[in-house]
Amino acid sequence: MAGPLPDGDQAPVDGLLSLEEIKGSEARTFHAYVHIPFCKDICGYCDFNTYTATQLGSLKQSDYAASLISEIRFSAQALEQSKLLPRKFSTVFFGGGTPSLLPAADLIEILSSLEQTFGFTENAEITTEANPDTVTFEKFAALRQAGFNRVSIGMQSGVQSVLDTLERSHNPENVFKAFEIVKGLGFGTSLDLIFGAPGESLEQWRESLEAAIALEPDHLSAYSLIVEPGTKLARQIKSGELAEPDEDLQAEKYELTEQLLSAAGYTWYEISNWSKSESLQSDHNLAYWMGQDWWGYGPGAHSHLGSVRWWNQKHPLSYSKKLEDKISPAVGRELLSIDTAKLERVMLESRTSKGMSISDLEQLEAGAKSRIPQLIADGLIDGQLAIKGRLVLTLRGRLLADAVVRELTD
Ligand SMILES: C[S@@+](CC[C@H](N)C(=O)[O-])C[C@H]1O[C@@H](n2cnc3c(N)ncnc32)[C@H](O)[C@@H]1O
Ligand code: SF4
Known part of the structure; x- marks a missing residue:
């Protein structure tokens, strides 16, 4: 919600989503x-x-x-x-x-x-x-x-x-x-x-x-x-x-x-x-x-449904005006590509204490698994949990989470 809104494509005035977009x-x-x-x-x-x-x-x-x-x-x-x-x-x-x-x-x-x-x-x-x-x-x-x-x-x-x-x-x-x-x-x-x-x-x-x-x-x-x-x-x-x-x-x-x-x-x-x-x-x-679906109501609010993300008019006046005119208050939208969705999944799930399944990670990012031993040696990923198949950050890893995600997804 912070800062200027992203660019993205124009959002449809009727707010409709295609069958392909709502899949899942x-x-x-x-x-x-x-x-x-x-x-x-x-x-x-x-x-x-x-x-x-x-x-x-x-x-x-x-x-x-x-x-x-x-x-x-x-x-x-x-x-x-x-x-x-x-x-x-x-x-x-x-x-x-x-x-x-x-x-x-x-x-x-x-x-x-x-x-x-x-x-x-x-x-x-x-x-x-x-x-x-x-x-x-x-x-x-x-x-x-x-x-x-x-x-x-x-x-x-x-x-x-x-x-x-x-x-x-x-x-x-x-x-x-x-x-x-x-x-x-x-x-x-x-x-x-x-x-x-x-x-x-x-x-x-x-x-x-x-x-x-x-x-x-x-x-x-x-x-x-x-x-x-x-x-x-x-x-x-x-x-x-x-x-x-x-x-x-x-x-x-x-x-x-x-x-x-x-x-x-x-x-x-x-x-x-x-x-x-x-x-x-x-x-x-x-x-x-965990990448569930949500509708964000109000000016500047972001929504995520299926494979689409959209965001509303930022100023409360222009937001209200669109609704008075009975059209969608969304100002932009983005169809999430498979690559963006993958990167987001690794970025978000790896920040949680449940972490990510290493086999899911390997399916999303071929080759990521081979980088895990070094991340364990650097004290960034929990070695015991990695043996059990989960990628979970250590305390040091939490401090350097962005660098860990870059290492796994580059
Ligand atoms: C959108 S604010 C709304 C909460 C409420 N208005 C308040 O400030 O008490 C939600 C939280 O974001 C955090 N926050 C807002 N701006 C921040 C910033 N620049 N850096 C770090 N945390 C921030 C604050 O902890 C805040 O409570
Ligand atoms: S939302 Fe309002 S009260 Fe909360 S941090 Fe921002 S300006 Fe302060």
Whole structure:
């Protein structure tokens, strides 16, 4: 979702998919991503497709749910006309932006529309992201009652000076309060953390991890800060106002993350994700990594179905206009070639703790198997698991995952 949209081919205005394009879809699970492109302020490091009220001009946040519901209806019609058998959603993820900025009634209306149109599988995982300073008991009690069952809170850091550098609007106390509210309401819980803010020391990162662990969330994501081109943070680093994240210190922080989280009973299941048990992993994230089908609703959202990927108009105004005109809000699409699909499969599956079957890998990339002994000797792939036929990264391999994938696919 970050950065400019890719180029790609023009997407058809009726959103239809050919029989050839949907081949294989019926064997896959189906997932919904719902993008809420609003934030109170824009954090200096963020290049997600999100806007403040001032940036939106004439577009009212209160009209947004209606546009999303139009896209939900449009998607059902396009899939039916493409002769795809109806499938229920196994997961729904409201992300942003800041979904928790919208009134609960709007979020609930969107969720009900998804449920009435497609249905949900039994025990479907229904998550919303939330910024700590937008969590109130009333709003989240209403969401819980309407069927949301998981909340991912953007904690980012437990240290005030780091939150200030990241230009977050909340303080550590807000995280605690928000967490207690959602936990008390019976939601599954996840915390997002970022390591590597300019000036953040290893000790400060330890403090953040300890604060997060003390809350005992079910799940944690820890992301290495990416300095996205065009952001305020990138300009501050370029002008020398802020220091660039140091690669060696980032690696030390990642190692500390693994050390503290595993000591606290969390197990990694993807490079940036840990959970307290297998059943508490994020089914929605796993669906992306395992190449399942999903429809991304909202401006700039990406979808993946069969062998096609498409993406929507980026600006909320042009997105809403297309739906008012009763045409697809998609602006571009890409038919995944066999080679691209192979490369993506290796890239995504090898980042998970389940890893990849080595025989599947050899079928996808002839000759890849012969490179495994050297990767084991370099300490990048687990030798014991390789004997059992699985390609799984070691801790060192997780730090150098992109290089491992290049070695296996070049
Ligand atoms: C799209 S944000 C939405 C969550 C929510 N708005 C918030 O910020 O609390 C999802 C997560 O992406 C991560 N993120 C966003 N920009 C990032 C960047 N430049 N580098 C690393 N992680 C980033 C943050 O951890 C954030 O919680
Ligand atoms: S609150 Fe979240 S989505 Fe909004 S600008 Fe900050 S990081 Fe980006």
